[in-house]
Amino acid sequence: MNLAKALKKAPVQIVLMDRNNFHTFQPLLYQVATAGLEPDSIAGPLRKAFNGQANLIFRMVKVIGVDLENKKVNTKVGELGYDYLVIANGSVTNYFGKENFREKVLPLKRLVHSLDVRSHLLQLFEQAELVDDPVIYERMMNIVIVGGGPTGVEMAGSIAELKSHVLPNDYPHLDFSKMKIHLVEGTGRLLNGMSDAADKNAQNYLRMMGVELKLNTLVKDYKDRNVILDTENIPTESVIWAAGVKGRILSGVPDETVERSRIQVDEFNQVMGYPGAYAIGDVALMSNEDYPNGHPMLAPVAMQQGKKLAANIIKMMSGKQPEKFRYLDKGSMATIGRNRAVVDMPGGLHFKGLFAWLIWMFIHIMYLIGFRNRLITLNNWIWSYFTYDKGTRVIIRKFDFSSKFRSGERSEE
Numbered sequence: 001m002n003l004a005k006a007l008k009k010a011p012v013q014i015v016l017m018d019r020n021n022f023h024t025f026q027p028l029l030y031q032v033a034t035a036g037l038e039p040d041s042i043a044g045p046l047r048k049a050f051n052g053q054a055n056l057i058f059r060m061v062k063v064i065g066v067d068l069e070n071k072k073v074n075t076k077v078g079e080l081g082y083d084y085l086v087i088a089n090g091s092v093t094n095y096f097g098k099e100n101f102r103e104k105v106l107p108l109k110r111l112v113h114s115l116d117v118r119s120h121l122l123q124l125f126e127q128a129e130l131v132d133d134p135v136i137y138e139r140m141m142n143i144v145i146v147g148g149g150p151t152g153v154e155m156a157g158s159i160a161e162l163k164s165h166v167l168p169n170d171y172p173h174l175d176f177s178k179m180k181i182h183l184v185e186g187t188g189r190l191l192n193g194m195s196d197a198a199d200k201n202a203q204n205y206l207r208m209m210g211v212e213l214k215l216n217t218l219v220k221d222y223k224d225r226n227v228i229l230d231t232e233n234i235p236t237e238s239v240i241w242a243a244g245v246k247g248r249i250l251s252g253v254p255d256e257t258v259e260r261s262r263i264q265v266d267e268f269n270q271v272m273g274y275p276g277a278y279a280i281g282d283v284a285l286m287s288n289e290d291y292p293n294g295h296p297m298l299a300p301v302a303m304q305q306g307k308k309l310a311a312n313i314i315k316m317m318s319g320k321q322p323e324k325f326r327y328l329d330k331g332s333m334a335t336i337g338r339n340r341a342v343v344d345m346p347g348g349l350h351f352k353g354l355f356a357w358l359i360w361m362f363i364h365i366m367y368l369i370g371f372r373n374r375l376i377t378l379n380n381w382i383w384s385y386f387t388y389d390k391g392t393r394v395i396i397r398k399f400d401f402s403s404k405f406r407s408g409e410r411s412e413e
Contacts (some may be wrong), residue, residue: 001049002303003086003280006310008053010317015080017073019062021046024111025368027299028377030151033108033117033240034158035390041377043111044369063089065251068274074252084276084313087253087263088306091245091282091297094261103401104222105239108151117240119399121159124237125171126395135235141179142236144227146219147243148185149192150334153202155240156183157337160209165388182234184214184227186243191342193296194332197350198342205336219243245297247283259285262294267324269309280305286325295327299367304328335360338385 001023004014025042032039050056065074066085073080093107106117121143128140143159145152159181168176183190183206189199190206190213203213214229221228226235246261257264257272262285264272269284271277281302285294295301305325312322333356335341341357344350351359361381368374384390 001046002306003088003310004050004056004306005053006307007313008055010055010310010314012055012084012313012317014053014056015082016046016050016056016058017061017063017075018046018058019060021058021060022111023049023369025364025373026109027150027364027367029108029111029114030155030158032111032114033121033155034162035118035122035393036158036384037377037380038391039111039115041373041380042368044373049369063250066277067252068254068271068277071276082276085278086309087250087271087277087279087283088281088302089248089250089283090302092248093241094244094246095241096243098219098221101222101239101241105146105241107241108155109245115397116399119395119397120238122393122395123398125167125174128174129171138178139225139235140237141174141176142182142234143180143238143240144182144184144234144236145240145242146184147241148183148187148190148213148215149242149244150332152183152185152240152242153190153206153334153336155242156181156206156211157209157335157340160206160211161337162390163210166390166393170393181211182214182227182236183211184217184219184229186216186218188216190215191332191334194334194342195344195348195350197352198332198334198344201342201352202334202336205340209337245282247285249283260294268312268322269305269325278309280309291327298332300330301327333360333363 004016007014022043022045028037028042031037032042046058061075061077063073063075071082073082093109095101106120107113108117124140128137131137145156163176163179190202191198206213217229219227219229222239225237226233227239249258249261253263263279263283265279265284265286266272267286267288269278269280271279282297287294304327308325315322329346331343331345333341333343335357339354339357341360342352343356343359365374365378368377380391
């Protein structure tokens, strides 16, 4: 999107293809999953985002492959030739070889996933009111979140707030003292990529909120409604998978250009060995001295790469030499709940608590698409802050793991 907007005045025809007609602000998916926001608060129509851009054509199609040799894109409705191809299709959930988990756990990568999680959790609480068996009740009230990155940490904090301030009012007959939230992380710390101070503060906040942290712990399996860890088994109906992502590799991308599920690109984001083909964002692997394993799979990297590539395309069309991409790290942040957040800034600066939370709120509001989305989200946050209440907790679309439609949605990521 940043690339397309930066080419608004360039003498080019841009064809933007996506299987959805909307853009999702993924950092707030967990708030939709926990009923803090409605889906339309964090999603905006792509056509509206490009109103008035005469050189852009949007097509809602699914790209099924590319032919880099012959410069063609293959979609479900036909082929399209190109002069410049930009692969910016992001990432998918990484199950780290445990592909059988795909139909057993709840990912949190797309808008439909957040609605699945919301419906699943609310259905469990409704069903728990009808259960007398303590073994089944315990299984329903245990929630396991796998992955201690920002998504896992923010999800754990949000569910903990639901447990403390919202669910007891909605379900007065349930004993929420028996509800346990487990956050499982394979390494010895949270928020890898952020500072040690951010890790320490996040751990302290989550423990204060009643989240049980299981660090240096790997998930071996999930079967018979039991999460099997290195040290114990946890009976649960709910496993939320936030353990990481990998690049979404299109069919036709040569195997020799793919490393660690990402497309190798040079310092101009060009796919190695294929002039005219570029990759940006999560799917691109650009290795250099500063980032030998590639840049972090974060939105700021993708946005900066999009803007730089747009500028380079304009330069190349004018016969000028393109410039190398250099990532400007503006910092990282994560929120753990009301008045609790951690922020790392360049130069070793670190903030925590209320001030960090306000910074987090401001940045996320500004990155939302459209004034309406910003206003709705801000109003919801203000309402939640003063009333300790979340959004509308209604089950509009029931979720069922055995549903072929839902399984199909998740299998495609």
